[in-house]
Amino acid sequence: MKQNQETGAEINAMLNSLDGLEKASPGPFFYTRVSARLQREETSWWSNLAGFVARPSVAVATLFLIFLLNAVALMYQHNGVSSSPLSEQVEQNSNDDYNTTLAANSYYDENTDLR
Secondary structure, eight states, rough: HHHHHHHHHHHHHHHHHHTTTTOOOTTTTTHHHHHHHHSSSOOOHHHHHHHHOOOOOOOOHHHHOOOHHHHHHHHHHHOOOOOOHHHHHHHHHHHHHHHHHHHHHHHHHHHHHHO
């Protein structure tokens, strides 16, 4: 019982400590300093680069270059120019696998006729 009374007294002491609280307020000239910082213009290397890339002429030139590179890639692919010998090796390996499968199937077909 004594412990409950001590706990109740501690709780009341904590609640009474909140009685003198006031609303927090910023320091003097806070809003003036914030508005001055917001209005200050910072020019960095990244902002200059973003300004340059955002120009319509740069954007159109970049798109034109991408379309040109795609057209060149399609022309080389259409003409049958192989870009790497690795793709030929993969194609040859898949052909070998197909031929092995056919040989295995014909072997099993021949053995089923003997039964």
